[in-house]
Amino acid sequence: MTTLLTPPSVRRKIRLVFTGHVDHGKSTVIGRLLYDTGSLPEGAVAKIKKVSAETGQPFELAFLLDAFEEEQKQGITIDTTRLQFKTEHLDYVIIDAPGHKEFLKNMISGAADAEAAFLVVDAQRGVEEQSRRHALVLKLLGLTQIGLIINKMDLVDFEPKVFQSVSSELTAFLESLGLSPKFSIPVSALNGDNIVNPSSKTPWYHGPTLVKALDDFTYAPEHGTGLRLPLQDVYKFDDRRLLAGRIESGVIHVGDEILISPGHKKTKVTALAAWLDRDKKDSASSGESVGVMVSDEFFNRRGEVISLLTDAPTVSSRFTASIFWMGKNPLKVKKRYKLRLATSESEAQIARVLRLIDSETLAERSIKLDKPANGSSLDGYNDVQRDGHNKDPRATAHDGAYDASLDAPQDAPHDAPHDAPLGASFGKVSEIGFNQTAEVEIVLQHPLAIDLFSSHRATGRFVLIDGFDVAGGGIVTQIEERLPIKFGFVGDGLIARCEVFEEYFYDLNGMTVSKIGTHDPMYCVGDAVPLVGYSYHYPENFDIVVFRDQVAITIRQGKVAGLTHLSEHSYEGFPVVNGRGFGVLIASQEDFNLVRHDYERLSGDNEARLAERWLDFNTFRRIPIGSGDLRQTT
Amino acid sequence: MNHLQSLEADSIYILREAYSRLGRLGLLWSIGKDSTVLLWLAKKAFFGHCPFPFIHVDTGYKIPEMIAYRDKVASDLGLEMIVWQNKVALSAGMGPDKGRLICCKALKTDALNAMTKHYGFEGLIVGVRRDEEGSRSKERVFSERNEDDEWDYTNQPPELWGQFKTDFPKGHHIRVHPLLQWNEIDIWRYILDQDIPIIDLYLAKNGRRYRSLGCAPCTGIIESQASSVAEIIDELSHTNIAERAGRAQDQEDSYAMQKLRKDGYM
Known part of the structure; x- marks a missing residue:
């Protein structure tokens, strides 16, 4: 751990977000923390006093963060704020997030890159809708370090039973999401109880004060060690x-x-x-x-x-993701959106909604639970952790409510609630509303380099754009791998199957032409290719046109220089061969266009005529006579 | 990576996003420490090149040394400079005596907005920081301004995972804020670490120095013995006074900055 011995300029900062339901006192907790630790500039407090005097409102610590006039007049946080804070041991960026459901997008903006989070709950009002929704979102954003602050203890006379009841209800909910809070602190931000100094009003509480608890958080572990x-x-x-x-x-x-x-x-x-x-x-x-x-x-x-080379992202155009939607208009299945993943971009559609999670409904359900749901029954949200490469035997299909309910409803765990699973109308859900979360299958217009969020964060998460607005975000939970092909070329988002470097021979006994061997390499852009074989000999520079895949491959200086779609390929004056390595009689762009035109109309009837007209069976390839092993032939 | 290296890398990422994603781009260079750090970061981001012009909105009331320094640096570094003034307002006698916020609006906000329209900028890189004052603390890295250059601060877009606001109607523009996460003291530590040349108005002479630079009539001088960057850092580590305490326009109204910035002030 870094200490004060390290000069402050080289200490990394932990980003810490305060979340929770509107009016439960997040901004006040932060304000009190800053005020009682003397972390505020002189002008800041003076300014709040001035505002209080001008408007006749009581002095509000929350105004330190709620800087907008609208926020101060209405007494709520509209937008997220960040400020710096340090303890003896660590430096923090403290992020205040709004708790009003209208401003969930601002809460997400604040929480998305946090390394740790506090959930603030009003002791008197208990766990409310946004308390749960924020917990869900934190889970989706990949946060694992969470602490609970049970605020406004003064309103319940610092009654330990109230603290315990609220604290265990929230802990149970978090555990149902697969999160375990590191601590739970009874505080009164209004008076500063248990913020910096232990409070005499909570003799029954033996845990850390808020300031002490901060040092329990650590830098989020690096996710994924492979280069991205x-x-x-x-x-x-x-x-x-x-x-x-x-x-x-x-x-x-x-x-x-x-x-x-x-x-x-x-x-x-x-x-x-x-x-x-x-x-x-x-x-x-x-x-x-x-x-x-x-x-x-x-x-x-x-x-x-x-x-x-050894640890590359998957190239795919179809994957499963857990998403949250913040758009004004609902997310519609099959509608086209722009998807951005790291710096890449593609048009995307939601192919289907696998599960819809409505946190309001979820909230009602969770209250009925007497004990933690162990992730098996409540909502299957443990699925967020699921990934295609999960080797943990405990995480088998039977364990996940998603698999159990989608594929084999009769196998649903016996301890599951008897009413229908949330959003169980699979295949029928056609939209996802404001502030909802869901598990969906996404199809891209063209393939991108994608990772599972659990293995590489930056390339495993994305945003969806509706019109001009970032309206949703999500994490990749499963990737459909592209169909493997055994031979040919891959690159520039294209694949071409061909046999240009295969050895053929004429089998005298069977009177047939056969291919030798089973070695079918894949060549990537940049790879050197074998220009000379026993039965073929290509020049240093030539083009391969593969009509069945509509792809042209350019070979320059003996290496794969690139793949282009035939419609974008232009003839550069180099010899051309087809996918089997036979010459194509092209000497100009015009010839190339004619060949394309002809081969687009290829059928069993004209195949021989086209071959006669365009192919050259002598220059680059010969068909030697052999009996299965070329080295034995002469 | 230490804290400064991480701030530097993220600011470079933001500058490169702006250059890649936005149309015509310019950098607002106010001669002060923050935008001088921005200039340095741009050089790093683009490997010694600056692929966009530097813009100075000159109110005509700037501290004279600032103008001399601006012209010298621009010529030394071969910067493509745009200097813009609200000549109409100036010739009509606009000045702080007409009211500080009125003057700021005319000579800074209106001038900036007219310049943006004149050149058709789609992105303006600005060196504001969250810790300067309340309305800046709520800013986004890519912050949209509508066709009237207004900031709809009550409805800002979500900003997560380095995915910024790059889709917007034609005629709107984006204020890009690469230094949003930096603190005042980070700026000085970086200046010291990188040995970045800065204007000497920040260094104490005869026990006084500027902590924040602006127009001569509205910018206060602080009592200070800090005559080197290292001494400024030491001084800031022990001060409890806000950075913009010496900026008179901020004190005019409790929400002065929010009001100015809503209309397009930087």
Whole structure:
């Protein structure tokens, strides 16, 4: 742990958000914390006193954070605020989040990048709708460090039974979501009880004060150690070509072999650029904004993700996610939205709603529970943790309410409530309303490099844009892998099947042409290809056109230079072969267009005629006579 | 990564997002410490290049040394500079004697808004920080202004996971705030750490210095012995007085900044 011995300038700060139902006193708790620790500038308190005098309102510590006139006049927090705070041991960024349901989007803005959270609950009013909704959202945002503050203890005469009752109800709810609070503190922010000093009014409480409790939080552990560097831009301000972005996880070194997804290009890091000499280095790690120079001049663009070869993100256009919706208009199934994941973007549709979670209904249900639901029955929200690679034998399908209820309702756990599961109208749910959370299947217009949120946070979460507004967010819980193909080329978001580097022979006994061997490699952009085989010989520069997949592959200097859709491919004067490695008689762009035109009309009837007209069976390939093993033939 | 490195990396990320996602972009350079740090960060973000112009909204009442310093730095670094004034208001005699908030609105807000329209800026990079004052504490990193340059602070967009507001109707523009998370003392520690040249009005002479720079008639001088950046950091570590205490316009009204900024003030 860092201590004061470390100069303040190098101490990292823990981001800590205060959440909870409207009017339960979040801003006042923070105000009291700052006031009693002497963390406020002189002018700040003077300004509040001035406002109180001008408006005739009582002196309100909350005004320290509720700076807007509207907030002060109405006595509620509208928008989130951040301010800095330090204890003897750690530095904090304290984030105040509004508790009114209208402003959930502002609460999410505050909480999204927090490392720890407090849930503030009014002792007299107990757990209310937004207390639960905020807990749900915290779970969705991936927060695991949570503390409870039971505020306004003065209103219940510091009665330990009230504290215990509220505290255990909320703890039970959190545990049903798979969260366990680190502590629960009875406070009165109005008078400062248990904020900085232990209160004489709570002799029955032996836990930490709020200030002490803060030091129980730690920096959120790094999520995912594998390199993820989403590209923000490609710069060519001078003769250098720089791939710019921020490293979201892992480390990159000069000399590393890297993969750029979804284009699937392999290359090598040659340098990390910097403006100042003092910033020049051979490696960079998580959190750093860098400029990477690579050995191959590929076409690169914003949205691609750099990883190491062995631990790459999945390239996919279909995945399952837990989402929250903050849009004015409901999220509609099958409607087109813009989805942004790290720096990438695609049009997206919700293919179907798997489960809908209404936190108001959820709230009513949870109150009936006498004990923690153990994640098995309440709402199946443990599913948020579920991921495609979960090796934990306890997390089998039988354990998750999602699998149990969706696929095999008859196997539903016996301790489940008897009424229907929430949002159980699978397939019938066609929209998700304001402030609702749901589990959905999403389909993208084109594939992106995606990770599970549980393995790599930055590339495992996304926002949805409705019109001009960020209206929803979500985390990826399962990814549908693209169908594997065994041979051919992959890159630039395209796949082409072909057999250009296969060996063929003419089998005298069977009078047939056969392929030899079962080795079917996949070539990526940047890979060197075997130009010379026993039965073929290609030049250093040539193009392969694969009509069945509508893809052209350009080979330059013996390496895969790129894949393009046939409609975007242009003839550059190099020889052309088809997917089997036979020459195609193309000598101009016009020829290329004609061939495309003809092959779009390919059928059993004209196949021979097209082959006769366009193919050359002599130049690049020959069919040697053999009997299954070319090395034995002469 | 330490705290300053992490602030630096995130600000660079924001600058690059602005450059990639917004149309015509400019950086408001007020000559002060914050926007001078911004200039430095832009150099880092774009590897020694500054792919957008620097803008100075000159009220005509700036402390004279600021103007001399501006012209020198702009020529030393070869910056593409836009200097803009509300000439109509100035020639009509606008000044703080007409009322501080009226003067700020005419010479800063209106000038800035006219400049934005004139050049068709879609993004303005501004060096405001959350810890300066209340309405800035509620800001977003990418903060939309409508066709009348107004800020709808009661309905700000959600901002999460580095996904900023980059979709908006034509005619609106975005104020980009790369320094929002920095504190006053972070700025000075970074200036010390990076050895960034700054205007010497901040350094104490004869026991007095400026803590915040603005127009001469409305900017107070503080008592201080801090004649080096290191001494300023030491002084700030022990002070309990707010940074903008010496800025007269802030004290005109309890919600002065909120009101000014709603209309487009930086």
